[in-house]
Amino acid sequence: MSQPASPLPDRGPSGRRTAKGSLGSTAAKRVERPAPLRQVVYEAIAELIINRTLEPGQHLVEADLAEYLGVSRQPVREALQRLQSEGWVDLRPAQGAFVHLPTDEEADQLLSVRSVLETHSAKLAAERATAADVSRLRELQEAGLDALAADDTEGLVAANAALHAFITELSGNKVLAELIGLVDRRVRWYYTPIARPRGRDAWTEHEELIQAIAGQDAGAAETIMAKHTERTRQAYHERPEAPRS
Structure with missing residues (x-):
């Protein structure tokens, strides 16, 4: 009885698997992935600061931002840390995060x-x-x-x-x-x-x-x-x- 065609790629001369057809001789087409959630959240908060929906000096509460953006607090926390490193946000010990107030x-x-x-x-x-x-x-x-x-x-x-x-x-x-x-x-x-x-x-x-x-x-x-x-x-x-x- 004949065997079903294997779903796996063939092996080349070196023993490595190669896809059927000519994929091995053409440039790989990479699957485009959506931006990581932390990047999307970072961009969203940055834009809220730039357009002054979030005003200079305003206290930023992680839970409120997470609810507003429809995400968990973790990507918000990561975004605030990145925004702090870029000068958009000030993280104050025992007080929290605040939109930077530029001089x-x-x-x-x-x-x-x-x-x-x-x-x-x-x-x-x-x-x-x-x-x-x-x-x-x-x-x-x-x-x-x-x-x-x-x-x-x-x-x-x-x-x-x-x-x-x-x-x-x-x-x-x-x-x-x-x-x-x-x-x-x-x-x-x-x-x-x-x-x-x-x-x-x-x-x-x-x-x-x-x-x-x-x-x-x-x-x-x-x-x-x-x-x-x-x-x-x-x-x-x-x-x-x-x-x-």
Whole structure:
């Protein structure tokens, strides 16, 4: 009686099992796995901090966060420890976890570095941008104006980040893009409370910047971005809840 076909792979000359067909001679196709739960929880809490649903100085209770996110306390605890190592959360002995309360000096240092990076990015973008790139910039500008008209803070922050990110992409400098990426989240965090106060001025400056890039005027783009980022830095220090000396 004939034997049923074996479900196991055949053995090759070396004695090792090989899959039937040509899998042994082609690149392996790896199964994509969902992100680990601790990573998902980390990203969720980080975003709640960035958009200020969780405000600076706020006490973070593991049980409350776990219930809100629909998970156990263990991935929340792991996420808080990682957020503490990255400066988003302060873990205080016998008190618990709190959203980090940034000092004006911290914000000033980061926004100053951001200004240097993005000023150079704008210069390079003006030298490289195509007509299609400028059209995309105008689409991003329209998204920001729509959010402004709707008085949508979250939309303003997202549109601002998207426009600046695309200018960075247009620079064509991967190192510059990587460095700007490192500060992007904190820039969004600092920008959230001033997105509406900056309002029309910020988007007028964006329009001037787009015009400079469209005209391939690298010098003007550099100057406009320098002034734009400096005004954002000043606006942060002048925000309503800023500490007074």
